[in-house]
Amino acid sequence: MSTEQARPAPDERRWKALGVCLAAGFISLLDTSIVNVALPSLERGLGASEAVQSWVVSGYALTFGLALVPAGRLGDMRGRRQAFLIGLALFTVASLACGLAASPTWLVFFRLIQGTAAGLVAPQTSGLIQQMFQGSERAKAFGVLGTVIGVSTAAGPLVGGLLIDAAGTDDGWRWVFFVNLPIGLAAFAVGLRLLPRLPAPGKHEEFDLFGVLLLGSGVLALMLPLVQEQQWTGREKWALLPVALLLLGGFWVWEKRQGALGRAPLVDLALFSLRSFTLGALISLTYFAGFTTVFFLYALYLQNGLGYSALASGLTVLPFAVASAIGAALGGRLVMRFGRRLVVIGLGGVALGLLGVVAAVQLVPGPNLGWASALPLLVGGIGSGMTVSPNTTLTLTRVPVNRAGAAGGVLQTGQRVGSAAGIAVVGSVYFAHLANHGRAETAMQLGLLSSVGIILVALVLAVADLRERQVRPEPEKAGVTAGRGWDEEGVRPGS
Template sequence: MAESTDHRDTGKPGTGPADPRRWRALAVCLVAGFMTLLDVSIVNVALPSIKEGLDTPESDLQWVLSGYALAFGLVLIPGGRLGDARGRRTVFMAGLTLFTLASAACGAAQSSLWLVVARLLQGAAGGLLSPQISALIQQMFSGRERGRAFGMFGTVVGISTAVGPLLGGLLIQGAGAEEGWRWVFYVNLPIGALCLFLARRLLPDTPSAGRVRPRDLDPVGVLLLGAGVLALLLPFVQAQQWPGNGKWLLVPVAAALLAAFVAWDSRCVRRGVQPVLNLALFRLRAFWLGCLMILLYFAGFTSIFFISTLYLQSGLHYSALEAGLAITPFALGAGASASIGGRLVGRFGRPLIVVGLSMVAVGLGLTALAAHLVPGRGAGLAMAAPLLLSGLGSGLVIAPNQTLTLSEVPVNNAGSAGGTLQTSQRVGSAIGIAAVGSVFFARLGPDDWAGAYDHGLVVSVAFVLAALIVALADVGAGRRGRRRSETSEATEATEAPGRPR
């Protein structure tokens, strides 16, 4: 029997007695989350080794990367809904088990098809596990403690994305180029086994969960939403592999499928059936603006590592380890400021995110300037300080946004809400990599890697500035709402002078 303290799901997030094991349970969640998010970026530096070891064609190499992200993004929302309905600890452990087994299958791959299929399973498992983390934080913590917990989670998100190339480079250098790529996956096995053991002992139950029938999980809604997200992401994920403009016809197809999903969702609500995603959440300004802002931010944020790795390894002939080290200042900055952002978000709110986005935009602009002014192998060192500034800003964006976006979400919808927020991140990443990559490759000449890198960073900065505009709009809307509330209270007090104040 798992040792846990009961939490009662009410309409208000975080209500109920505090779990005395909550911080140890959080540590288990963060380690598992780090492992799944790390696999988004760690494989980048392993691609040359995989290509040589398995004689993998370029199209399959692309699917080793994009297949994981695509499966991850497709499963997030239904995975969150399943956790809300069936139990977050149960779904967390199922996802962790599948992820660990899929990692073993990736490491043992004997062909590129084997590896691609295993990566799809690994991504689906990550999408099943990941939304349980934000939902469990909602369930176990409240008030300032929740801000601290999301700050730690934000640290994990920022560091796992940025440090992936460095860890991949270290593993490949240590195990050798021929077989080193396998250890990029095998390293998950002991971590997954330990987390699985601790999860059973420490993670809390979900009191509102119970046995559910398949139809209670809204399979029609899952199918419509999954097909819509797939149709939206595919042209971006396959931007380099599918020449011509025909692929963009999938975007209106995606719009039609998502419109059908909205109609189906409304029908479920009218009939009193719980849909896979409660669209009433988008009536909360903090939620929908937070999802839009993080989509735009991840479009700029994750594309940095994509083009930086290409520039450093292919353009400047850095080794995998050297390229990872060059990007490490961003990870260090994000790790240092994320916990601070989690502590300060309760005091400063959305303006803290505005400051963070401004720092990221300035840092990326200075990174492009450094790459332009310092050609050759010295560029990696010149980029260190600007990347550190961008990382410090990033730590003030991801965790505080997670806290504010989910702040008004009821705990019984925490899984699907967290899955929606993370789906925004995955969609943003796919769009950003495609957009920045297309500009990068269009500008790339035989001896102009620095120019291509400059142009790619300009697009990354544009996405970050768009996220900044959304954050400023949210700050302005919040201030107007507070002024209206104060005016209304003053009017009521004037009209009823004898009323106690």
């Protein structure tokens, strides 16, 4: 009997189950950007110092990134449903604790737990999509996920601004965390009923704890100087980067050894023999390095440079959020037809939109910038939607389902590292020019041009991948691709 004949019929509740995944994904990604506009409220209402504010923002990103790969592998081995629900419950409780925090120290502590919980949830979402959907349906599901990624990231400043405006500056920051509670509780209750269980594995696999230690230490050494770039003065922090390279190199050697001995590695390195996965992960890392920095810079410039309120600043990115949702929906429908060409078009649209914002800053330097940048942000948003979800689909399309969680964790770890690196690099450009010359408009333009330069690197990678596919197409099936190590069910001999 063929693999297709043996595959069970799709679960009729799969689209409703996807809704549960998207709700959890929305609140976990919303929290990466919503707190940015709440920092003045934190300072006034809780007495949070600049160092505390930095850790509230960067600590979440740090623990989020550290948890992704181990959590993805854990879901692959023990069940994505269980890992998802545990992570969601922990995230909801941590959100409540953040909102009730009585001191800055407790807020940072609970925020670190919240980031860890978000990192536990995120790879289960991509793994569950791989598990529940096939073919064009999977592309559409990733398209909807791309919509959520774009909307949640861009809508964070708007939602935060609305909450602070409604609750007041002293206590508004608490509602930035409380807003997660009804969504988290509802998603957990529905998820208990709808989320599918992972079929029992054929053999017991041990969890690679030493691999977790090596990878976690390497990612920590890599991300720490990036997320603390503005707070840690001096060059000593960059000494952690060669340490990170040594640890990550040791992780690679250890994982190869695990595979050679027939043991289950944390990350199956055969994933990187798939060109679609390797190039897609690089494109994702580079794109998020350029894309995430835009909202960071824009909020800084509008509030500090032009005197916008938190709510007004959030409203200015609404065109990007709406357009990103539209672009992601289109991308999910068209990716199976156009493939990597769609990513190339999307990246070109983002670059064009950001150049339009640069022009708007030059031509309309006053308080009307929000209106002047609406059209360029609309163009950039459509491009972003047509980049994120199609690239995710193409990156994971040949990954075996029983490796989907770990693969999703690798992909999203790259996104977190890219975001941290992009903010460090572009933020340095912005703050250095502001400190040396005092011209916020020029600093903003230089920062945006730096973001465009990073996105153009992602565009070059996408074009290179497209040309390579035209010359040497990748085999259609994961099993064929692995003449390189996997059979049709995604199982490596000896694993």
